[in-house]
Amino acid sequence: MLGMGFWPVVKYKTPxxxxxxxxxxxxxxxxxxxxxxxxSIRKPGVFVGKMELDRIPLFATIYKRGAxxxxxxxxxxxxxxxxxxxxxxxxxxxxxxYPEGLVPEPDVFLAPFKNGAFSIxxxxxxxxxxxxxPDCKKRFPFQFSYKYWVGKPGVVRANVHxxxxxxxxxxxxxxxxxxxxxxxxxxxxxEEGYK
Numbered sequence: 001m002l003g004m005g006f007w008p009v010v011k012y013k014t015p016x017x018x019x020x021x022x023x024x025x026x027x028x029x030x031x032x033x034x035x036x037x038x039x040s041i042r043k044p045g046v047f048v049g050k051m052e053l054d055r056i057p058l059f060a061t062i063y064k065r066g067a068x069x070x071x072x073x074x075x076x077x078x079x080x081x082x083x084x085x086x087x088x089x090x091x092x093x094x095x096x097x098y099p100e101g102l103v104p105e106p107d108v109f110l111a112p113f114k115n116g117a118f119s120i121x122x123x124x125x126x127x128x129x130x131x132x133x134p135d136c137k138k139r140f141p142f143q144f145s146y147k148y149w150v151g152k153p154g155v156v157r158a159n160v161h162x163x164x165x166x167x168x169x170x171x172x173x174x175x176x177x178x179x180x181x182x183x184x185x186x187x188x189x190x191e192e193g194y195k
Contacts, residue, residue, distance in 0.1 A: 001035055005153030006139055010040045014162040018043045021094055022129045022163060023121040027110055027185060027194075028098035030136030032156065037096055040131055040158040045094035048081055048116065078116075085120050095120060099181070103142050109194075110186050118178045122171065127163035130185050134159070134192035159192060 001008050026037055047067040068084045071077035085095055101114035121128050135156045
């Protein structure tokens with residue numbers, strides 16, 4: 001990160017008990033989001049990521065070892081995510097999911113959330129920890145790959161918020177939980193100056 005001209009600053013709104021497992025969720029509009037999440041989480045975590053990225057030379061070797069790959073167009077692949085997540089959680093990993101389920105267009109503030117992260121969290125009764133990344137988009141947006149003069153060096157913040165409990169919740173609670181987290185992250189990002 002420093003070599004790319006970015007100064008990462010991670011702030012914990014409340015201490016996390018790393019003897020517990022968590023479902024980390026974050027907004028996703030930059031090529032450096034993944035690096036910021038690895039800097040923010042002090043216990044190994046497994047990403048759920050799109051299968052298309054397993055074609056990139058060298059990166060794919062690392063990616064396939066650190067992520068559960070999903071083809072979002074395949075029901076069987078999406079179902080397999082739950083099976084693999086269960087196995088990873090059983091051996092002590094945290095889960096990390098971008099709940100938007102895609103990389104939104106630059107003019108989208110926060111895309112609607114998919115159910116995946118919330119279904120897994122409720123099924124395994126693990127708390128959800130929102131992480132807001134207010135600076136990644138302006139520092140190194142995805143559009144950098146075809147618009148070279150966007151982005152700039154500087155401070156990149158990750159704000160790790162207090163866990164949201166799922167204990168006692170069932171599948172019936174997922175829509176409300178998803179909306180609660182969405183509204184929380186929207187408010188937090190606005191307060192943090194995200195555009």
